[in-house]
Amino acid sequence: MKVYVNRVFFNTIDHPKYFALSIYFQGCDKHPKCPFCHNKDTWEPFKGFEYDVEALIRRLKEKINAIIDSYDKLAVVYLGGEPLAPYNRKAVFEISKALKEEFSDKIVNTIYTWRTLEDIEAQNLRNYITYMDEGILGPYEHDKRNIDENGNLLFPASKNQKYVKFSRRRKTCMKTY
Numbered sequence: 001m002k003v004y005v006n007r008v009f010f011n012t013i014d015h016p017k018y019f020a021l022s023i024y025f026q027g028c029d030k031h032p033k034c035p036f037c038h039n040k041d042t043w044e045p046f047k048g049f050e051y052d053v054e055a056l057i058r059r060l061k062e063k064i065n066a067i068i069d070s071y072d073k074l075a076v077v078y079l080g081g082e083p084l085a086p087y088n089r090k091a092v093f094e095i096s097k098a099l100k101e102e103f104s105d106k107i108v109n110t111i112y113t114w115r116t117l118e119d120i121e122a123q124n125l126r127n128y129i130t131y132m133d134e135g136i137l138g139p140y141e142h143d144k145r146n147i148d149e150n151g152n153l154l155f156p157a158s159k160n161q162k163y164v165k166f167s168r169r170r171k172t173c174m175k176t177y
């Protein structure tokens with residue numbers, strides 16, 4: 001299976017608590033797009049870096065193994081673009097499954113999606129987030145952007161987005177922050 005990725009990098013901004021390895025998937029299926037989207041370079045599907053999913057999983061395991069002992073936990077963040085777009089969702093499932101099976105509770109699989117929990121249910125996408133631990137759900141809405149008095153962007157990026165933990169057994173929202 002092939003997947004297209006815009007970029008992969010370690011950072012301290014994509015998760016509110018843990019050092020993160022972020023995978024920006026290529027392609028966004030939201031129509032219309034979110035005004036003032038910060039990731040326009042990820043909109044078009046089938047661009048960027050083409051990976052065989054198994055090869056990408058091996059590469060991600062190498063990256064995680066290189067630093068995992070330095071942290072209590074590491075966030076693996078799935079974003080884009082849209083991880084649950086039709087052309088990304090199977091790869092996202094396979095990657096999140098493989099990494100969770102390899103690293104268990106040492107990693108926190110975290111998905112950003114414009115879809116709300118209601119959208120995920122209505123579109124029958126729950127199986128694709130089986131191995132996700134957390135989600136930031138809902139579109140970026142610029143008029144609700146989450147900034148402090150100095151204009152610094154807070155988490156989540158817009159106040160309508162829900163930061164949730166998923167139940168391991170049932171992919172229902174357990175807790176909203």
Ligand code: SF4
Pocket residue numbers: 028029030033034037038039040042043080081082113114139140
């Ligand atoms: S869903 Fe994400 S990538 Fe797509 S337009 Fe909105 S902010 Fe941009």
